[in-house]
Amino acid sequence: MFKSIMAWVDERLPITEVIKSQAIEYPTPKNLNYWWNFGSLALMVLIIQLVSGIFLAMHYKPDAKLAFDAVEHIMRDVNWGWLLRYMHATGATFFFIAVYIHILRGMYYGSHRSPREILWWIGVIIFFLLMATAFMGYVLPWGQMSFWGAAVITNLMSAIPVIGEDLVVWVWGGFSVGDPTLNRFFALHFLLPFVVIGAVGVHVWALHAVHSNNPEGIDLEHKDTIPFHPYYTIKDLYGMGVFLILFCVFVFFAPNFFLEPDNYIQADPMKTPAHIVPEWYFLPFYAILRSIDFLGQMSKLVGVIAMGAAIAILFVLPFLDRSPVRSFRYRPISSKLFWIFVVDCFVLGWVGYNPADAVVLGSLPIVYVGRAATAVYFSYFFLLWFITVFKIERPLPVPKSL
Amino acid sequence: MSMVDQHEENRRDFLIMATSAVGAVGVAGAAWPFIRSWSPSADVLAQATTEVDLSSIQAGQMVTVPWQGKPVFILHRTTQQIEAARKDDGDASMRDPEKDAERAKKAEWLVLLASCTHLGCVPQPIGTGEYGGFLCPCHGTHYDTSGRVRKGPAPKNLAVPHHEFKNDKTLVIGKALA
Ligand code: HEM
Numbered sequence A: 001m002f003k004s005i006m007a008w009v010d011e012r013l014p015i016t017e018v019i020k021s022q023a024i025e026y027p028t029p030k031n032l033n034y035w036w037n038f039g040s041l042a043l044m045v046l047i048i049q050l051v052s053g054i055f056l057a058m059h060y061k062p063d064a065k066l067a068f069d070a071v072e073h074i075m076r077d078v079n080w081g082w083l084l085r086y087m088h089a090t091g092a093t094f095f096f097i098a099v100y101i102h103i104l105r106g107m108y109y110g111s112h113r114s115p116r117e118i119l120w121w122i123g124v125i126i127f128f129l130l131m132a133t134a135f136m137g138y139v140l141p142w143g144q145m146s147f148w149g150a151a152v153i154t155n156l157m158s159a160i161p162v163i164g165e166d167l168v169v170w171v172w173g174g175f176s177v178g179d180p181t182l183n184r185f186f187a188l189h190f191l192l193p194f195v196v197i198g199a200v201g202v203h204v205w206a207l208h209a210v211h212s213n214n215p216e217g218i219d220l221e222h223k224d225t226i227p228f229h230p231y232y233t234i235k236d237l238y239g240m241g242v243f244l245i246l247f248c249v250f251v252f253f254a255p256n257f258f259l260e261p262d263n264y265i266q267a268d269p270m271k272t273p274a275h276i277v278p279e280w281y282f283l284p285f286y287a288i289l290r291s292i293d294f295l296g297q298m299s300k301l302v303g304v305i306a307m308g309a310a311i312a313i314l315f316v317l318p319f320l321d322r323s324p325v326r327s328f329r330y331r332p333i334s335s336k337l338f339w340i341f342v343v344d345c346f347v348l349g350w351v352g353y354n355p356a357d358a359v360v361l362g363s364l365p366i367v368y369v370g371r372a373a374t375a376v377y378f379s380y381f382f383l384l385w386f387i388t389v390f391k392i393e394r395p396l397p398v399p400k401s402l
Numbered sequence B: 001m002s003m004v005d006q007h008e009e010n011r012r013d014f015l016i017m018a019t020s021a022v023g024a025v026g027v028a029g030a031a032w033p034f035i036r037s038w039s040p041s042a043d044v045l046a047q048a049t050t051e052v053d054l055s056s057i058q059a060g061q062m063v064t065v066p067w068q069g070k071p072v073f074i075l076h077r078t079t080q081q082i083e084a085a086r087k088d089d090g091d092a093s094m095r096d097p098e099k100d101a102e103r104a105k106k107a108e109w110l111v112l113l114a115s116c117t118h119l120g121c122v123p124q125p126i127g128t129g130e131y132g133g134f135l136c137p138c139h140g141t142h143y144d145t146s147g148r149v150r151k152g153p154a155p156k157n158l159a160v161p162h163h164e165f166k167n168d169k170t171l172v173i174g175k176a177l178a
């Protein structure tokens, strides 16, 4: 019965053929390690966000007078509403954990190198969309952090010469962050995840055209691959199990761990909280923004440019790295630079979390730490280019096959 | 048709380009209403002015009033505060040099848009910053008793919104739009 129905469908739409070639027999490197799990994990969190988000939207009201109470209504009155909200808020955090590891994996094993540049670029675009989505989602509960986070970030645009001031008013739909801003952010927050779904489709399409990279970073022969099913379906499922356990620990036992107490105070346009912090996943970029404070009138503009460049530089990464070897396993200098870079991102995050005028280690203004860490951040990309273009790094011998 | 002559090819190129150009202009034109729909709407623009009764504000006292959704500081300055501001008028280290008299139409009334020129936070009330002025809590900008930036990341002085004294007791902030 099922067979004859499928035969009927396949004649008109070759579903079986696509599933077989793209998900079952699809040849996958036999040596992928656990760092390769984070793509499927990101997809899983995306689905969690879509489902919990759509159900939240059924109870939420995008109105400056009603939004804060609507979220409290979801928390207190709606059946399981607290679970929907905590899943969604924790989901945003886990999304970024998955995506950051996914990106760093690519950087370490050279997954952005030829022929995977387009695959990588689509990934960077997804990362941009994700940041925009999370930023606008955080505005929706309309607490103090929502409001002032939105005010500070939208004000960044005013640094753009000539059109900046008008652009900000246009984005706000008023002379400050307000009801029109909330309303349009809600519409965009609803829309963008579906754009992300589309981009993920193209991402996977590009992946299946060029196939997965692998920890050795070499081009594989057919004998070095295994079928996706059952080997990687089971491994991905195992990863999801572990990831979901961690996710549940936070949803059920520490749901407010990543949320700010100030965001349980309703937005007040007349009063700024003493210390504005963005969500943790924006902290390194926020630190870069703030560490450019020594250029007088130009500080603001240059800070914004530096922050944008910190992300945009990922676009040119495939062309910065000129080594004949992809994987950092065989690149003694690059791999050390990589770990310095990772530590540096944490340092930047810590700087971003602290007040701008904090003093650390006795008498060191934290802004100096921020400037040094910003320099290290950009140096990583410069040095990667430098040591490979001038062949300063001698890669270790790379195996021909697995 | 096995051969396309030169004339045919030029003609086709022209038609493709002309069609694309008309299409591009059409799309741009159609996009305009959508883009403009984001600009402040008529009811938002209608909230252009705010009237404030000054009679109850004592010397040294500061009130915050909302104007266009943003806070405005109205400070009834003491003579010391006025003097402190005027004394620094010629300070060469000033980032955005302006004379106090250009900022305060009546020396005892200082009207400031309480939106930090760095990234828009609301500075804390008078007396919180160095120079006896306002401290922005977000990234530590210090403004003096004239609302001029003296220290920190902000590029410009706190803006003085358009304001007029209707009479001795009433201040009107903003400009009525026609
Ligand atoms: C890319 C995926 C998404 C991310 C990263 C994301 C992120 C966020 C964040 C950080 C918040 C604030 C949570 C809080 O502090 O309470 C939020 C709230 C919200 N999101 Fe999303 N979201 C995503 C997808 C969606 C989708 C697809 C919808 C609906 C179609 C949606 C609807 C909502 C609603 C209604 C709220 C307000 C309720 C609340 O604050 O809990 N989200 N989102």
Ligand code: FES
Pocket: B116, B117, B118, B119, B120, B121, B136, B137, B138, B139, B140, B141, B152, B153, B154
């Ligand atoms: S917003 Fe005031 S110092 Fe940054």
